[in-house]
Amino acid sequence: MLNIALPKGRLGDKVYKILASIGYDCAAMEEDNRKLLFENEARGVRYFLVKPSDVHVYVEQGAADVGVVGKDILLEYEPDIYELMDLGFGKCRLAVAAKNDYYEDTDRPLRVATKFVNVTKKYYASKNREIEVVRLNGSIELAPILGLTDVIVDIVETGTTLKENDLSVYEDIVPVSARLIANKASYKFKRDAVDDLIGRLKEKL
Numbered sequence: 001m002l003n004i005a006l007p008k009g010r011l012g013d014k015v016y017k018i019l020a021s022i023g024y025d026c027a028a029m030e031e032d033n034r035k036l037l038f039e040n041e042a043r044g045v046r047y048f049l050v051k052p053s054d055v056h057v058y059v060e061q062g063a064a065d066v067g068v069v070g071k072d073i074l075l076e077y078e079p080d081i082y083e084l085m086d087l088g089f090g091k092c093r094l095a096v097a098a099k100n101d102y103y104e105d106t107d108r109p110l111r112v113a114t115k116f117v118n119v120t121k122k123y124y125a126s127k128n129r130e131i132e133v134v135r136l137n138g139s140i141e142l143a144p145i146l147g148l149t150d151v152i153v154d155i156v157e158t159g160t161t162l163k164e165n166d167l168s169v170y171e172d173i174v175p176v177s178a179r180l181i182a183n184k185a186s187y188k189f190k191r192d193a194v195d196d197l198i199g200r201l202k203e204k205l
């Protein structure tokens with residue numbers, strides 16, 4: 001059995017469709033239900049649906065052999081896994097954003113709201129810029145609007161969320177896309193199954 005952790009939501013749906021089309025289909029995944037674990041014994045595949053920011057935990061711990069996760073999550077948590085392939089979709093970027101009329105006061109530490117605390121600290125350390133981080137879990141865009149922070153570091157995909165909240169990108173940090181990752185032991189002991197998956201994915205993509 002190849003155990004695959006998929007992120008719940010749009011990205012996971014897209015990945016499943018691709019995997020199903022290259023031989024890793026699982027009928028129960030296509031039903032409208034609230035199940036989290038799906039198996040197709042004949043195909044030798046088992047899927048887990050997990051929160052996007054948990055995929056790497058299942059893979060690192062070996063509960064899943066492989067998984068699909070955004071590069072943003074890998075940069076933030078730096079899990080001890082193999083990053084096998086850039087899937088080339090789920091494209092977005094990590095960026096600094098601020099109010100449209102923002103003007104940076106470089107005489108004091110920059111106040112930054114984000115879910116990506118480690119990425120943020122590294123980014124500003126590389127610029128020798130002193131910061132104060134406010135860790136938030138969502139709706140980050142509110143922070144500069146309410147004066148909680150000067151800027152945010154967050155994912156920008158279409159830019160709609162920023163635009164609709166009168167914010168704009170101040171600096172780009174790094175481009176992001178979906179990555180196939182593998183547990184290190186699984187990659188050794190299930191090498192044929194993992195290589196077969198990579199081969200079919202490459203052909204398809």
Ligand code: PRP
Binds near residue numbers: 158
């Ligand atoms: C992400 C991110 C932004 C939004 C950007 O939020 O935090 O709010 O998407 O996308 P856009 O540029 O296409 O508008 P997500 O929907 O993943 O929810 P979250 O707030 O829980 O992170």
